Amino acid sequence: MKPADSGWRDRAACAGQDPRRWDVENLPADDPDGAAARLCANCRVQVQCARDALVPVDITRIVGTGHLEAPDLVELSGTVRAGIIT
Numbered sequence: 050m051k052p053a054d055s056g057w058r059d060r061a062a063c064a065g066q067d068p069r070r071w072d073v074e075n076l077p078a079d080d081p082d083g084a085a086a087r088l089c090a091n092c093r094v095q096v097q098c099a100r101d102a103l104v105p106v107d108i109t110r111i112v113g114t115g116h117l118e119a120p121d122l123v124e125l126s127g128t129v130r131a132g133i134i135t
């Protein structure tokens with residue numbers, strides 16, 4: 050089931066961009082927090098992004114085995130969400 054307002058992703062500043070830019074490992078080592086804040090500074094959907102970052106992801110749905118297994122919920126980490134390193 051998709052969240053009620055999943056369309057916010059289309060309005061994101063990162064929509065259509067290379068997602069690797071938001072990987073922590075690709076942030077400059079001398080100022081990762083500042084770089085993270087700058088990546089999302091002009092995004093109009095930071096609130097929705099932050100809220101979404103708090104929801105665990107069911108990996109079984111991503112890989113398409115959700116109908117066979119119990120949910121395997123994980124927290125995503127290692128990425129920038131709403132200007133913050135998660």
Ligand code: SF4
Nearest residue numbers: 061063089092098131
């Ligand atoms: S706040 Fe940052 S990570 Fe979240 S949708 Fe906007 S640009 Fe993407």
